[in-house]
């Protein structure tokens with residue numbers, strides 16, 4: 231059945247190409263840019279829209295021609311059933327996916343167990359869309375606002391039975407993979423709040439580490455190894471610093487070492503003009519760009535705590551990645567993640583969720599502008615979606631039945647106007663199996679419309695997270 235669908239889609243594709251159909255959605259993309267808001271549900275977008283604009287529907291991706299829902303369940307989880315999701319309030323709380331299993335589905339088109347990174351349920355290595363793009367001569371990259379060896383970027387590049395093997399994952403990304411750009415956090419010599427560490431023992435202590443929710447096996451490591459965990463161990467870090475770390479990324483038999491950048495100015499500089507071929511950007515935070523920054527002035531409103539200005543924005547990292555990758559005449563495939571939407575949603579912090587969502591929204595706006603000024607929608611495809619929803623974010627008073635005849639257990643969030651926090655209620659501190667939004671624009675985007683898996687009474691037609699990996703692979707073939 232799956233094969234039949236693929237062949238059917240391929241046939242459609244061939245028809246589009248050879249009939250000279252001019253609609254941009256039907257052409258084969260040269261470049262593919264996948265944006266993933268980690269933990270971003272419909273209401274994370276809407277809450278941010280109310281704060282930013284005082285109304286809904288104005289985000290740049292909300293006017294993309296392809297707008298669908300997407301299911302995110304994992305193997306061993308609860309399959310999304312629209313009828314159950316909207317009749318039983320607790321249904322979508324049952325065994326939700328994690329970022330590794332969903333990242334694997336998005337990156338490879340195959341579902342797997344929780345915590346696995348592009349390894350299937352039998353332990354076989356799965357080819358990611360980036361792995362495949364490299365085999366056809368495209369450039370590839372991953373960008374995130376959290377440590378680059380975290381689940382979502384790792385799922386696009388590394389293959390490991392456990393997402394918590396940070397050291398091995400980072401090592402695979404740096405020393406074995408053929409990707410051309412990696413950008414993210416996890417700097418060994420900076421605290422999560424962006425201050426330089428005073429000693430090796432300082433880095434992994436303190437309340438801020440609560441945000442590093444699952445440290446996995448790093449508790450067993452000595453402190454001097456711990457600080458290098460996210461970057462692949464001390465030897466890998468030393469090799470990066472010496473300009474020796476790398477692999478033969480372009481298959482010419484010669485090692486292509488990474489150019490390491492750490493200063494925000496370098497991330498900004500590489501957004502234009504000449505750049506090295508292969509760049510790894512590790513910004514100056516032991517964790518994310520902004521989540522753990524000094525919050526002594528935080529009054530509960532977005533941006534009341536001054537931003538850490540020593541680290542790049544997601545926009546800066548995304549634009550520099552695009553500039554580096556777009557030098558390849560064969561095109562590129564990349565993933566850019568708003569990685570900390572999830573982290574603050576786990577803590578049910580609305581104002582911080584809005585901050586992280588705005589950072590993500592701006593990166594997509596800037597990338598759309600790049601497409602229009604430097605490429606076109608006939609050769610570039612942009613996908614915007616999430617790996618799962620975090621926090622079961624709804625309007626206040628949801629799940630309260632006044633009369634037996636009431637069916638409206640899921641209330642919309644309340645608009646309090648531009649610049650004001652909307653009225654919300656969180657119903658979980660974990661992930662949910664809710665549908666997440668999916669948007670696509672540009673070359674080949676019509677194929678997602680061909681992948682619809684079902685219809686949801688509330689959210690409409692939806693695809694599955696595996697369709698992202700499968701359609702992208704099909705478009706690259």
Ligand SMILES: [Zn+2]
Nearest residue numbers: 269572620661
């Ligand atoms: Zn999460």
